[in-house]
Amino acid sequence: MKDESGQIAVDFLLGISLVLIALSFTMQFVPGLFTSGSAGESSLDYTAYRTATILVEDTGWWEHSTGNGTDWETHTSDLMRIGLAVDDEPGTRLTNVPNLISKDKIGQFMLLDESIMVEVLGLYNNVDGSRFAYGYNISITKKGAIINVNNTAITRGTTVPDDQEIAKISRIVLIEHGTTAVLKGDSITSSSSSKATVNITGPFEENITIQLQNLNISGVGPAFVNASLDGAILTQPADMTIYRLEGWDHSPFSGSLNGTDVICFNIDNSLFNMGTEYRIDLEFSNVTFNNTGTSFVNYNNISSPLYEPAYLTVEVWQ
């Protein structure tokens, strides 16, 4: 062991490897510590929040040199902002209702050009002056399934990747789904004491719903007997479905009822093809209608849009 110069390399190796082990351990820890605070992801959060807020609470806006208004769905070439909230009077201010989603606006929203969509909703990021579009997915779902409006599934954007950080915001909205007429107690017109009668003038784009409340029970075991359209008996479920409204839920209706029930008759729109007046009779047993006569309430005069709750979800990723 006269020549000892070979040992220097061994101690150097041990020292440097200790440092390297410590360093790699540190590096493993540090990225995990810092990622959630990074600027990129938080701006994703804001993008998702902002997009959902604009879509749900704003009516949108169109503008050109001679006019403007909130009914952008009929002026898509002059579109300034996209919003889906209903506005009863597009000309006047502050008539919009947040969380109520218009069917017409949804329809146009699905048809919009992809580049306009990204531009107007600001679904992009500026990095050093050049623009990168975010990946996004905007869908309206009910009980986990994407809903259809006018036979179009309401979803835009691409499939959500499962290997990336995603900013996600859901909003509860009411979406227009056909029309309904609410008839309570004595406001129900009838052709006999056991038959509620409503006149309906077609045609309709969507199914119609007649809703009866506060029925006047007059005997034991009150029940629904049948419904007829101009004398022809309607069958379930081909012509119509009947349900009880409980909260938001549509519970199955077996026929027997009690006075606090809210009974809904959802009738197929294809039965009202012509632009003429139809007559619907709803016959009950052990239920008395007091407002009997020969002139009946017209569905078209008292109907209002029927809304059902759904979730609008915006997901954004890099």
Added chain:
Amino acid sequence: MESMKDNTNGQWIILSGLVISLILIGLATLANQAVIAGYHSSNAALEFPKESIRELNSHTRDNARIIKDLTLHINSTSNDTVPFIYEGLFKNYSEQIEGLYALHGETADLTLVSVNSTNGTVNTSDIDMIFVNITYFDGNTYYSSRPEIIEVNE
């Protein structure tokens, strides 16, 4: 052991360790600041009272109509004039809503400016336009609408 004290050529390893530690501290400080910035801007979304303001506004609009219906109902059995009843009910309403807002440290102020009718006969059932001053302040955000014009004729 004597030779160990004299040998100093391994100090660069310690030095590099020190440098890396300092870099880490610097990085941590930077990241912390980013987190604080994120905290504030995210908090801004949480604390901006958009719902409070909109609720004040839309609830006042709804109530202008409810008060109109109630006014006409009272007027049918009372000798008081429509504007007089309307003012009384509106004052009662604004006191309640101001009290409820004050519970959360928010100042809301609702003042009835005028009850109007397009054909000039306010004393009958055709009041159709209500002017109300609305202000809101929560310490940071100030909102004011004077006057808010509310159509009560439906």
Added chain:
Amino acid sequence: MNEKGQLHTLEGLAAALMITMTVLVISQSTMMVTPQNELAVNVHLEQLSSDALAVIDTADSGSVEHDLTECVSSWNMMEATYPASSLCDLDDELSYLLPGVLYNIELAYFKDQNLNVKKVIINGPPGENSVVVRRFVTITNETVNDAGGGWNLKEDELRVVEVRMTTWKV
């Protein structure tokens, strides 16, 4: 025996120790908790909760069995005792809209200049990171009579009721 061989090992050890201690100190410091995502979660929950109340308030009678005004009007003036709720309709409608979320509801109103705060739905003590949202409804003798509630309002009286909802995730 050459002792020179241990020298760099000690220095390497010292450097390694220094780096490790720095990481430990940084990760222990309170500022490194990551409030970013937690706040985003809170914003999301607050938004969902206020949507739920807004939706029940704006829906008309064709879409939902009882809207918010009807639910509040139908209250029988009895405070809830856990776990029963004294506003079952509102409870059903909220739980339909907010799956996986727990909530308590209080009604706040002024009666004869005095503030009343009554609990009507109790689902337990609010968890960590709970948020509060509120919505106002106006009830009159007419709405109370229609809904069969126990408010006992005078014919010419209107009462503003604050529906205060505390929500948290389970």
